[in-house]
Structure formats: structure tokens, C-alpha cells
Amino acid sequence: MAFPIYGIGVAVVVIVAGLYRLLQVGKRDRHMPPGLPTLPVIGNLHQIPITGLYKQEKRKVISHTFSPKQLDEKHYKVQEAESTVLMANLLEKPGDFYCQIKWYTASVAASIMFGQRGATPDDFWARWTEAMEPGANPPVDEFPLLKIIPSSLAAWKRRAISAGEVMDNVWGKARRIIDERRARGERRNCIIDNLLDEYKNKGSPFTEHSFNNLMGEVVEGGADTTSAQLLTLPECFALPNLMSHVSSAAFAQARLRPGSSSAQVAQICPPPYYATWRCQE
Template sequence: MIGSASETAAAGLIALFFLLAQALRIGKRGDQLPPGPATLPLQHPYYKFTEWARQFGDIYSLMVGPNVVVVLTSMSAVKELMDRRSATTSDRPESYLANMTTGGLHMGISRYNDNWKVQRKAAQAVLTPQATNRHLPIQKAEATQLMYDFLKTPQDFYSHIRRYSHSVILSINYGKRSPRYETHEAKAFWHVLHQWESLLAPGAQPPVDLLPFLKYVPERWAPWKTLCKEVGRLQRELYYGLLTECEERVRDGKENGSYMEEVVKRRKEFGMTREQTGYLGGSLMEAASDTTASALQSVVLMLVAFPEVQRKAKEEVDSVIGSERLPKLEDWADLPYLQAINKEISRLRPITPLALPHATTADEYYCGYLIPKGATLLINCWGINHDPELFEDPETFNPDRYLRSEYGTKPGVDVTDFRHTIMFGAGRVGHLNAVTNYPLLMALHLQRICAGIQLANNSLMLNMMNFVWAFDFSHGTNPMTKEPIPVDLRPSPKGIFTGPDPFQCAISPRSASRAEMIETEFVNAIDTFLPFEELLTAEDKAWVAESRASFR
């Protein structure tokens, strides 16, 4: 006991002296570095980072101990450093906690190394536009169930959206769906994802990368090590379990066309280990589930908060689609106001306010400043999207701005370096510059640009049209006072992502005929669901059978 107390005291003194030494260095930087403030770690930094951008300019530096962080708050800086110089800016910062959890196998946050390259090669091979089109039937069917769920239990809309986003990528990735939010895979996924996000949230754990000696603290005094092990165990249990089911289907000749079945069959071609394969599937599932859910929840939030926007959207949808049929994906091109709402939500409330951090693998110079090898690069999406020099009343939700100009900017703004893909990260974008509908960021990038853009776009387009066509959204009502319950438009931090917290609203079908069409469409979708329900648990199969008994 005495030895343990002495060790604890010694460790505490070392930590204290180290922190004092670092505190004396706060704000001190080399002469060639971009200017910046004296800094301390921040819990939710994007508001402060944007304030500093107005003070120090579009590129400035932060000193976090000996580590250099460079914040970019202009499209021109992003294009030059992250796109044109992607050969030296596509790394990720070192994360001891992430590596301890995943063994360095998570593609979204992996360093720019052989592991990332082999996983990226496999992702590019299977996430093709042609493959995405093949999976449209199940994506449309899941969107139909989301409408049906809104119709039957609208008070659970927040969970229904989560079920939808998870079930789409689970079906496409692994050939197995989640017909209800309580399905084993859905519960396991959202539980481990929340643990993972909490682990990575800024300030939630000790700064091990800043204080390297913490790596050597015994686990009994380092609860973050126990948390890393538990999160890693939960990830492997879920990801490798789903992979095993895919491997067995491939072995037995019972494939249903999922992405991971193709990866399993081509694993030797890609040069992948089983561990890399398991984490590839998990990374794809994480990337698509959380961001899609947050984006769709934000759509509902804005429709509730801005009834005039909802009214105009309905007028447009009714003029193009009418009331005699459900929306089709092809209708999106004829709905400019709905497209504008989509873009304005992404501008006003980006799901990743600081994107995902990059790191440099060599010294770079920009605007006369040194960006040293090993520096962390942050894209301040929030600051760019809320810049009053670029946008009229940037804090105001106003989709009309995108009807007046392609990027929603003020007259006279030079948009040469603008692109909507900033919400998907940065890197070599190639043909993606020509695409204009970008709802959300997924955590995988071509030289860090998102690999699943078309899949994400399809989800947002289908569901936005369905929501506006099918339902009226309004404020919930306080049962005691009968007063409308206000909604909170501020984004809530979820690790490196943001999204709306659960909120109350009222959702009702726009007419009895539309409700009937939703029910008919859901019945017609059942045949599409069946191939993805063969591996459900007995409990889930019983629930599915009971919920559909009235349809047979």
C-alpha cells in the first residue's frame, strides 16, 4: 500500500511539473509560424476558432504544448493546402487512445500508411456508382419504412431515423437489416458508437498525445486505458461477428450482393488481413449511420422551426410530384428549393464543424508561413460557413440564398475556390467538383474525401422529398400549458460530430390518401426486405411476423 501511494504521488508530481512547463510555453511559437493566440485546450472549439479567425486571419496557428495546430478558415487555403498539396497533407494526427482501441485499423482515423491504403483500395473498389445503384431498391424500401414508422409512431421519430440510417448501411454492407430500433445489431452499434464518440471527444480524456508519459501509467490509475480496451472489445465483437456471417454466406453460396461479401471474396487481391477487413466494414458502418441520422434529424428540426420554409417546400413538391404518387429519386433535379434547404442546413449546421483533422508529412510554406512537418491541420468549416464577408446574415436560416447564387454567397464574392464537397472533407476531388448536392460528411476520404458520397446523397434526397410530400411538421405541445415547445437550433457536440439532441415535435400525415399510399408502398416493400432478414434472431423474426400479420 505504501509503495502504491508513493508511486501515485510520484506520478502526480511528474504530471504537475510537466503541465507547469507546458503552461509556460502557451502561445509561444517560432517566428515563421502563422500568428495566433495564446491557447489552452477547448471543450467545444469551433466558436472560439471562428472568433480567432476574424482576429488573426484565414490561417493561424495554435500551440498545444510542443504541438503545432494550423486552422484554415478560407476556401482558398483549403484548396491550396488540402487539395493541391494533398501528397503531404493527407495524414492524420497521432492518437494514442484511438490506436490503443482499434490497433490502428480504423480507416477513418488511420494514419496515411499501408493499412489505410489497402483499406481505401478495397473501399474504392466496392463503393462504385454502379454498386450504389444496385442497392437502390433496399435504400428506397428502408425510406418507405421510415415513412411508415413516422405514420404509426411519430413520437419516436428520432429513433426511427437512427434505425433507418443504420439499417441501410447494415443491409448494403453486410446483407442484413435492422427492421426495428431494438434489433440486436442496432442496439450494439449505437451503444459502442456512443462509447467511441465519448472516448474521442475533445477534453473527455487526458491528453496522452500531449503528455506522452501518461502511456506508462498503470491501468489501475488510468481508467482511459480500461475504456479503450472495452470499446475495442465491443467493436470487434460486433464488426467481426457481422464479418463471420458474410464469410459463411460466401462459403455456402448464399450471397445477397453486399459490399463486404465482395471484399471477402477479393481479400487476397486487396492484400487485406481479416482484422483489416473487419474494421473496414465497421468504419463504413460508422461513417454512414451517425452522419446520415444527424442530417435527417436536422431536416426535421428545421422544418419544425421554420414553417414558412416548410410551406414553400410543400408547394414546390406538390407542383412537381402532385398527390397521386410518391416521390422518385429522379424528381430531385426538379426541386431547386428543396436542394436549397439541403445546402442551407449543411452551411448553417455542418455535421463536422472542424472536419476531420489532417497532419503534414513534410514542411510546407503558405502565404510566407511555415507549416512544419507533423503539424495538425483543421478545416474550420463553421468559420467559413458563417463568414459575414461571404454570406448575408450568416446566422440566419435562409435557403433562398442558394436560389440567388450557386454557393449562397453575397453578390461580388469570388467563388473560384468554392466547392460544396468541403462538407465531405478535403483531398483530391477530381470529378466530384461537378456534383452539387452534398448533405453530410462521412468519415472516409479519397486522399481523405468521402468514399460514399452518392450513397449519402441518395439517402438525403429520398427522405427529404418523402418528408415534405407526406407529412406536416409542427412544434410539440406542453400537455400542461398547451403552449408550443420550442426547439433548440444549437448543434450538440457528439465527439467530433454535431447534431440535434432529441427534441419534441408533432408529425401527422398531410391527408388520409397519402397515409394510405404510404401503407400500400410499405406492403410492397416487404419482398425487398426478405433477403436481408434471413439471419435475424428468432425474436426479431417473431416481431417482424407479428407486425406484418395484418398485411397477409
């Protein structure tokens, strides 16, 4: 009986020693400076973020791209050119005000980022807005358990996935157009060309998918939110003036109605002042 008891005692000692040694794995060495508390075995592994790894690089790219110096010296030229086109289009098609504003903001953002003007807005913006409007999605950040609901039972998940696929296709296609243009030896003075040249020499901190989405995020921010503001401002500024100057409003309406000729437009804003602020003088 002595041998089994002795064997059990040895086994207990070995198990305790093994557990103690295991619990020391991941513990901060006493020779190291103080730092964040650790957990047994995994150490600080649980404190390494699994998302948001590109936030700093994204912030760096965007802050440099839209610094006051860049805006004052480069980007304003694109805005002036596109605003001239916008005003000319509004004089010809005043009834198409909503789409023209959408086109203007998307074209400015696309020209600055991709070096090419934007096309007429299509149903992509409708699907994107539908997925992002207030109330479209439940508060999954506040209640993480909502994330485990399968897509088959959550229409908001299916809508978000569909919008994400549309975005991936749009920005993936934009990147392919850029790559084909650059393969022909055509380089333009735009953000994506500058970044691709830089990353070609020192390596890219992003995956191709992340980089494409970053460029797309900037276009979205410059197009969708800006157009919403521009579509609201005329109501804030124009309506009080129109109420105060009814005769002037009737005069302008008679000459800017759909189908008005260029001769009628010229009575209000004669050449060469089309689409410039000088026609207000």
C-alpha cells in the first residue's frame, strides 16, 4: 500500500508543479518594466485589437490629402471647374436640380480621388442611403447579442450585406479602371495616383480591398453628405428672399422654367458671366 500512496503523492506534486509552471507562461518577467496586467498563458494577447488596425494609416492619408494647404493650392481648382459646369447645367435644366447637385458633389470627389469625373448618380446611392438612414439598422454596437441573429431572420443584415457588395463592386471597378489607365502609361494628378506611386516604392500599409474602400469612403463622404447640405441650403436662404421679393421671383421663374431658351437666360446673366458670381453684380 505504501507504493500506491507514494505514487499518488508524486503525481500530485507533478500536477501542482505543472500547473504552477503553466500559469507562469505569459507572466511579465521581473526584469521587464511595468506595463499592462497579463493573464495566465495568453499574457497580453487579449489586449491586441483585432479590428481598427488601419485607422491610424487612414487618418494619416485623409488628413494629409485634405490639409488646408492642399485645399487652397490644388483642390479648389476642381471645385471651381465643376461648379461652373453645375451652374451651366442648372441654367439649361433647372428642373433637374436634385440630380445635378448629386452629380456635382460626386464628380468633385471622384475627380480629386480618382482623376476622373463622376457619372450621373444611379441607384447605388439609393441603396446606400436606404441601408444607412437613421432607424434602418438596430443598435448592434450597444447590444452585441444582435450580431448573432442569422441573416435569414434579419432583413437589416441582408440589406447591409447587399449594400456592402454594391460598394465593393463599385470601388473595385474604379480601381480596375485606374490600373488599366496606369498600365497604358497615363498618370494623372489625383490622390490615388500619388498614393500608388508612394506605395510602389515603400510598400502599402493596406490590403488592396482596404485601400479601395478607403478611396471609396472619401468619395462617399465628399459626395453624399455634401450634396445633402447643398440641397438643404437653398431652402434656408432662398425661401425668405423669395417671400420678400415676390416680383423678382416671378421674373426669374419666367426665364428659368424648364424649356427656356438661352436668349431668356441671357437676359438675367449675359455672356461671358455664365455660371459665375459676377452676374449678381
